[in-house]
Amino acid sequence: MADTTATPTTMPAVGGGSGGQGGDGKLVETTLVKWHFLMGIAFLLVSMLAGLLYSMQFLQHYPLKGIAIFSPGRWRFVHTNGVAYGFIANVFLGMLHWVVPRLTLRPVASRALSYFIFFTWQGVLVATVVGLLLGEAQALEWGETPVWIDPVALLGLILVAINFFVPMMKTTGPMYVTMWYFMAAFVWTVLVYAMGNFLPEYHMNGVAAGAIGGLFIHDLVGLFVTPLGWGMMYYFVPIILRKPIWSHGLSLVGFWGLAFFYPLNGIHHFLYTPIPMFLQYGAVISTIAVELVVTTVIVNFFMTLRGSGDQLRTSIPIRWFYTGMVFYFTTCLQCAFQTTLTFQKIIHFTDWVVGHAHLVMFGVFGFWLLGLMVYLLPRVMGRDRWYSESLHEWHYWITAISMLIMFFDLTIAGLIQGYMWRDLAPWEETLRASAPFWLVRSISGTAMIFAQFIFAYNVLMTLIGKRAKQPAGEVSPASQEGYATA
Amino acid sequence: MPAAAPDKDRAQRITLIVFLVVFLLPAAVGFAIKLYEFMAVANGATSEGTFMLVPVLNYFIVFMGMLCMLAWATTNGMFRDIEKPKFDMLERERQLDESEGVLWDVFSSDNHSSNKSTD
Numbered sequence: 390m391a392d393t394t395a396t397p398t399t400m401p402a403v404g405g406g407s408g409g410q411g412g413d414g415k416l417v418e419t420t421l422v423k424w425h426f427l428m429g430i431a432f433l434l435v436s437m438l439a440g441l442l443y444s445m446q447f448l449q450h451y452p453l454k455g456i457a458i459f460s461p462g463r464w465r466f467v468h469t470n471g472v473a474y475g476f477i478a479n480v481f482l483g484m485l486h487w488v489v490p491r492l493t494l495r496p497v498a499s500r501a502l503s504y505f506i507f508f509t510w511q512g513v514l515v516a517t518v519v520g521l522l523l524g525e526a527q528a529l530e531w532g533e534t535p536v537w538i539d540p541v542a543l544l545g546l547i548l549v550a551i552n553f554f555v556p557m558m559k560t561t562g563p564m565y566v567t568m569w570y571f572m573a574a575f576v577w578t579v580l581v582y583a584m585g586n587f588l589p590e591y592h593m594n595g596v597a598a599g600a601i602g603g604l605f606i607h608d609l610v611g612l613f614v615t616p617l618g619w620g621m622m623y624y625f626v627p628i629i630l631r632k633p634i635w636s637h638g639l640s641l642v643g644f645w646g647l648a649f650f651y652p653l654n655g656i657h658h659f660l661y662t663p664i665p666m667f668l669q670y671g672a673v674i675s676t677i678a679v680e681l682v683v684t685t686v687i688v689n690f691f692m693t694l695r696g697s698g699d700q701l702r703t704s705i706p707i708r709w710f711y712t713g714m715v716f717y718f719t720t721c722l723q724c725a726f727q728t729t730l731t732f733q734k735i736i737h738f739t740d741w742v743v744g745h746a747h748l749v750m751f752g753v754f755g756f757w758l759l760g761l762m763v764y765l766l767p768r769v770m771g772r773d774r775w776y777s778e779s780l781h782e783w784h785y786w787i788t789a790i791s792m793l794i795m796f797f798d799l800t801i802a803g804l805i806q807g808y809m810w811r812d813l814a815p816w817e818e819t820l821r822a823s824a825p826f827w828l829v830r831s832i833s834g835t836a837m838i839f840a841q842f843i844f845a846y847n848v849l850m851t852l853i854g855k856r857a858k859q860p861a862g863e864v865s866p867a868s869q870e871g872y873a874t875a
Numbered sequence: 876m877p878a879a880a881p882d883k884d885r886a887q888r889i890t891l892i893v894f895l896v897v898f899l900l901p902a903a904v905g906f907a908i909k910l911y912e913f914m915a916v917a918n919g920a921t922s923e924g925t926f927m928l929v930p931v932l933n934y935f936i937v938f939m940g941m942l943c944m945l946a947w948a949t950t951n952g953m954f955r956d957i958e959k960p961k962f963d964m965l966e967r968e969r970q971l972d973e974s975e976g977v978l979w980d981v982f983s984s985d986n987h988s989s990n991k992s993t994d
């Protein structure tokens with residue numbers, strides 16, 4: 390049992406990190422990182438197109454009317470499941486294959502298992518899309534995956550946990566915060582998935598099943614996406630900035646705060662329901678407590694950036710990361726209001742919530758994952774640099790601006806809808822008032838998709854471009870500029 | 876800037892304590908109240924909400940797991956030298972990168988003086 394806290398004197402082969410060559414004894418299986426990233430990008434494009442398609446229904450110009458497999462509701466599921474399990478989960482898996490071995494200095498438990506998980510996961514995703522399009526969705530929010538896929542997906546998650554736990558458990562000594570987040574995420578994700586997909590399906594009904602549903606939705610975003618996202622930021626930001634995180638102690642306060650208070654939040658999805666009021670109040674209060682947890686994270690990252698602000702200009706990954714953090718703070722501030730019963734009266738069921746969902750899922754975690762891929766893709770593809778640096782600028786600016794437009798558009802639409810409903814305006818009138826906002830959503834969505842195609846083009850051209858001139862292990866410092874564009 | 880180091884330490888410690896007091900304490904009180912109300916429901920003091928026992932129990936199971944982990948971490952000295960892991964992680968990564976030929980040209984020893992802890 391080696392102590393990972395001690396600085397190692399001999400480094401294991403990293404697996405041709407920059408060159409991507411195979412070979413035994415390597416630490417990181419770069420091919421897998423690359424495959425997960427590429428599949429993540431593919432699912433991002435497909436699910437965004439699905440979102441755009443569905444948004445046409447709101448404009449009453451749905452292009453594929455009357456064809457069962459193109460019925461808009463089914464494409465909404467493809468959109469939401471695609472972004473969560475196809476884009477976010479795939480890129481996270483790639484990231485874990487890079488980070489865990491480097492943090493623990495040990496490869497994953499089994500490389501064969503990693504490949505098995507990769508193919509199983511893509512199989513689960515394709516089966517989910519096909520099942521949803523054939524109308525086999527379950528009536529469970531965020532658990533719409535066809536019922537026969539649930540056990541396979543759960544098995545996949547257990548295998549993922551085992552594969553990464555083995556190297557983690559072999560380390561000794563005080564752990565870096567990223568490891569805390571990852572370890573907890575593996576356990577939580579398995580538990581949350583089992584709870585959300587099996588309890589309401591087989592054991593419970595009525596309001597209790599609803600409460601479990603709420604717990605499931607929130608725990609999925611809070612105990613799967615959030616810890617992996619934060620853990621990833623605590624790892625990559627110091628590395629790119631070349632300086633340690635401001636306060637490791639504070640980062641641990643954030644971790645334990647998340648661990649104890651996030652699971653209490655679930656019921657804030659079902660305020661004003663028959664769920665007992667003491668639980669609803671409890672959820673509101675613990676949601677506000679989580680805001681403070683989030684603040685610890687934000688404070689830590691901005692204190693770390695102090696003195697390195699120019700990196701926001703020169704390093705594209707850092708720019709994605711910190712834009713995501715600003716959005717995170719924005720959306721969490723928004724959440725502190727939206728979770729109160731006063732705001733709930735107005736905004737529940739409106740587009741305000743959809744605005745929140747997009748800002749946090751894409752504007753925060755999506756942006757972090759894009760930054761990660763900008764940083765790592767050339768290395769795992771064995772390239773010196775990106776095909777084009779200016780395409781990164783286009784990608785960043787179009788995405789960030791269209792994301793902001795979509796967020797404000799949906800937030801304002803939500804407020805208008807909420808107030809009109811409160812004042813008992815006729816339904817048709819509220820639809821008419823919402824229509825311009827839905828048009829703006831579709832337009833900003835189109836811009837967002839366009840930007841992702843720019844990124845995909847840059848990836849493709851980098852991939853088919855020249856391999857790194859130097860063999861693995863001899864990449865010049867200049868190649869770093871490929872990741873930190875000037 | 877070696878002279879600034881003690882100030883930085885102090886700032887970190889104060890921030891840590893402020894956050895602990897500002898949110899861990901109220902959250903602990905809130906949690907105790909919830910626990911009390913939950914017990915009341917379970918004991919049948921109120922008929923309202925017995926159907927919520929399973930969902931809430933679910934939370935407690937996870938909570939107990941986290942509590943065990945916290946106890947294990949504390950007894951295993953995970954928080955003893957609390958700032959050390961951040962320096963180790965960075966140093967390890969620098970060595971890994973350099974073993975691949977990716978040199979950390981802007982790496983500042985000021986930021987990151989080997990395994991020295993600030994605590």
Ligand code: HEM
Pocket residue numbers: 530606610611614615657658676679680683721724725727728733736737738742745746749750754
């Ligand atoms: C501390 C931060 C957060 C708070 C306080 C918060 C609060 C809320 C609340 C109160 C709702 C329900 C609104 C309603 O239906 O009236 C909601 C919905 C939602 N949140 Fe969050 N949220 C937070 C973070 C996140 C994160 C990190 C994600 C994603 C990674 C996320 C994704 C969502 C989604 C997708 C919904 C819509 C769920 C649905 O389909 O019904 N949230 N959030």
Ligand code: HEM
Pocket residue numbers: 437438440441443444465468469472476742743746747750751755830831833834835837838
């Ligand atoms: C091309 C841009 C996009 C468009 C046009 C779009 C459109 C839509 C539409 C029309 C809905 C349904 C809202 C409703 O039922 O009222 C939706 C839901 C959702 N989308 Fe998107 N979307 C886009 C990109 C994304 C991305 C990139 C993500 C995440 C990475 C995402 C995450 C979600 C989530 C989580 C929901 C569920 C919200 C809820 O239930 O409250 N979307 N989107």
